[in-house]
Each structure stands twice: as C-alpha cells, then as structure tokens.
Amino acid sequence: MPNIKIFGGSSHPVLARLIAERLGFDLAKCVLKKFSNQETCVEIAESVRGEDVYIIQSGCGEINDNMMELLIMINACKIASAQRVTAVIPCFPYARQDKKDKSRAPISAKLVANMLSVAGADHIITMDLHASQIQGFFDIPVDNLYAEPAVLKWIKENVHDWQNSVIVSPDAGGAKRVTSIADHLNCGFALIHKERKVANEVASMVLVGDVKDRTAILVDDIADTCGTLTLAATKLNEAGAAKVYAICTHGVFSGPALKRLDGSIIEAVAITNSIPQEAKMQMCSKIRSVDVSMILAEAIRRTHNGESVSYLFTHVPL
Numbered sequence: 681m682p683n684i685k686i687f688g689g690s691s692h693p694v695l696a697r698l699i700a701e702r703l704g705f706d707l708a709k710c711v712l713k714k715f716s717n718q719e720t721c722v723e724i725a726e727s728v729r730g731e732d733v734y735i736i737q738s739g740c741g742e743i744n745d746n747m748m749e750l751l752i753m754i755n756a757c758k759i760a761s762a763q764r765v766t767a768v769i770p771c772f773p774y775a776r777q778d779k780k781d782k783s784r785a786p787i788s789a790k791l792v793a794n795m796l797s798v799a800g801a802d803h804i805i806t807m808d809l810h811a812s813q814i815q816g817f818f819d820i821p822v823d824n825l826y827a828e829p830a831v832l833k834w835i836k837e838n839v840h841d842w843q844n845s846v847i848v849s850p851d852a853g854g855a856k857r858v859t860s861i862a863d864h865l866n867c868g869f870a871l872i873h874k875e876r877k878v879a880n881e882v883a884s885m886v887l888v889g890d891v892k893d894r895t896a897i898l899v900d901d902i903a904d905t906c907g908t909l910t911l912a913a914t915k916l917n918e919a920g921a922a923k924v925y926a927i928c929t930h931g932v933f934s935g936p937a938l939k940r941l942d943g944s945i946i947e948a949v950a951i952t953n954s955i956p957q958e959a960k961m962q963m964c965s966k967i968r969s970v971d972v973s974m975i976l977a978e979a980i981r982r983t984h985n986g987e988s989v990s991y992l993f994t995h996v997p998l
Contacts (some may be wrong), residue, residue: 681705683763684984685728687753689737691746692956695770696736698973703981708733712749720745722752729761734805734980739773740932740955747773747792751799758800766803766983767796768976770954771930775810776902793817805979807954807972808901808929811853823989825979827929827952827972828857829996832864834950834970835897839925845895846870846921850912858899870896872912885915892920903928903951906937910944917945930954931967938964 685708688696700707709725735757737750750767757765777788789811796804797820804822809815815822835842847869849858855871862869870889896916903909903926913924924946931951933941941949941964950968951957961967978997982989 681981681984683731685726685731685733685762686980687724687733687735687757689735689746689749689753691741691749692736692738692770692954694956694958695738695953695973695976698953698971699736699768699977699980702974702977710753720749720752722749722756724753724756724760727760728757730763732984733757733762733765734768734984735765736768736770736976738770738955739775740771743773747795751795754796754799754801764802765800766805766980767801768805768980770807770952770972770976772806772809772814775814778811778814789814790817803983805976805983807952807976810901823979823983825975825989826993827954827970827975828861828864829992829994830952830970830972830975831899831927831929831950832861833996834927834968835861835865838948838950838968839895839897841895842897843867845897846889846891848872848889848891848896848898848912848916850874850898850900850908854900857901861899868894872915874908874911885911887915887919890919891916893922895923895925896921898924898926898946900926900928902930902932903949904932904937905935906933906940906944909946909949910940913944913946923947925950927951931957931960933960933964933967941966 686700688707690712711723713721735753754765774788774792807825809824845867847858847862849855850872858869873886875884909926916924926946926949928951948968952970952972957969974997
C-alpha cells in the first residue's frame with residue numbers, strides 16, 4: 681500500500697495505533713498541542729504531498745476540542761498538497777442532533793458535516809451513525825460501517841444459550857437494527873416503546889413481545905447516561921426474562937451511567953472501542969469491550985485500493 685499516511689488525533693490514540701499496526705504501518709508523525717490561550721496547535725511533521733491521508737479521530741472526551749483538532753489536521757494536510765484526505769470518525773460527534781424536532785432547534789449534525797467539507801475532507805468513514813440520513817448531509821462520499829458483524833460474533837462467543845434469546849430494542853428507532861440481528865441469529869425480537877418528557881429522562885415504558893424464561897439482549901447504538909438501558913432491563917426482568925445483556929456500539933457513559941449499570945440487573949454491557957473504555961472498565965466490572973479496529977483498518981485498506989467496502993457490512997475481517 682504505497683502513498684498512504686495514517687495520522688491519529690488525541691481523542692483515541694490506542695485505536696489509531698491498533699488500526700495502523702493491523703495495516704502494517706507506523707502512525708505518521710504530527711505534533712498536537714495547545715497554546716497557553718487554549719487554541720489548538722497542529723504541526724504535520726512529515727511530507728504528505730501526493731499522499732492518501734487518513735486521520736483517525738473519534739467524537740468523544742473533550743468533543744469540541746477534538747472536533748477542532750480534526751478540522752485543523754484535515755486543513756493542514758489539504759494545504760500541504762495531500763492527494764486525498766479521509767476523516768475516520770468511529771463515533772460521529774453531534775449525531776443525535778440530526779433533526780429539527782422542536783421550533784428553533786439546530787441541526788448540529790449538518791453543521792458538523794459542513795465544517796468537515798469546508799476543512800477539505802474528501803471522504804468520511806464512520807461507524808453506526810445514530811441516523812443513517814446524516815450521510816445525506818454531506819456532498820462527499822460517506823462510508824457508514826456497521827458494528828453488527830462484531831456484535832453477532834460476541835453474542836455467539838459470550839452469551840450462553842444464545843439460540844434461545846430474544847433481541848430487544850429499547851426504543852422504536854432501533855427496531856431495524858434489532859430485527860437484522862434477530863434474523864441473523866434466527867431468534868425472536870421484542871420492542872420497548874418509551875415516552876420522554878425531557879431529554880435524557882424517560883417517563884414510561886411499554887414492552888411489546890414475549891421474553892419469559894429467555895435471555896434478553898438489549899441492543900442500542902449509544903449508551904450515554906444509561907437511564908434507558910437500566911429501565912429497560914428492569915422492565916424485561918419484570919416480564920420474566922431469565923438474564924439481561926446489553927450491547928451498544930458507542931459507550932459514552934456520562935453522568936451517573938456507571939453507577940446505574942452497577943446497580944442494575946444487567947449481566948454485562950458489551951461496547952465497541954470506538955470510544956476509549958480502559959478507565960471505565962476499571963470502574964465498572966460489567967463493561968466488556970469489543971474490538972472493531974480490524975473493521976476500520978480493512979475499510980481503510982479497501983478504500984485506498986479502490987475495492988468495495990460492502991463486504992464489511994456482513995463480515996468481520998480475519
């Protein structure tokens with residue numbers, strides 16, 4: 681793979697290193713720091729002229745600082761005559777602000793898309809967008825990869841008697857994701873309808889489906905405050921579920937999330953390493969990490985070589 685450079689931002693250096701190692705490269709050299717007035721400073725420390733550049737930066741931690749760092753890195757590479765700049769964003773920032781659901785509400789995901797395009801990005805690689813229509817906010821190609829193949833592998837390896845399980849969506853928006861996993865596993869599925877009065881706070885829940893004496897596996901894209909997950913787990917327990925597992929692509933775990941998980945009846949919460957989880961795994965014994973670096977690395981390899989990426993929607997690279 682000649683003419684390729686892989687840079688890692690400061691949001692998730694471990695994932696950047698795993699991706700580079702899988703592709704057989706060292707991360708390209710760059711200096712990322714802040715001036716005393718907290719402005720972000722980026723120095724690309726090697727030539728990128730005519731190169732195919734990939735910048736790995738996840739939307740987590742200090743989200744606004746990391747977002748600005750990514751934009752500056754893209755622009756720095758672009759004006760240094762890089763042939764193509766691809767932003768690899770495992771967890772897309774502001775993805776939940778994707779629609780005008782009340783008057784005067786911003787569509788922040790569209791603003792982020794505009795900023796990435798203006799900075800000079802030629803291509804975006806991301807994973808499990810909160811809403812797939814975000815791809816339409818861009819005028820450049822967007823590859824929205826799925827964690828589903830890795831999730832299916834984890835279920836088969838870690839959930840005892842998974843053949844007798846029920847895949848459950850904690851809200852109506854995730855029904856499509858859940859039915860796809862249930863079809864692949866040849867399992868039943870159930871749905872929890874929730875009503876919110878204010879953001880991040882669930883008012884009531886209604887279970888649609890039968891989970892009695894079966895293992896329930898809750899599947900969602902983002903685990904943030906975990907209020908929905910823990911309430912859904914309680915609802916499933918009341919409905920007679922034997923065990924409850926949870927699987928989420930992006931484990932944000934903000935606010936009281938870890939305390940809620942520790943106090944819940946959930947056996948284990950499997951999340952991908954799209955966001956750094958080492959510190960949170962030490963604080964909560966229920967968290968299990970699913971590595972997706974091989975999916976992202978293979979997407980980079982296929983993109984660079986002009987091959988189809990759709991294979992990754994259904995398979996985990998070996």
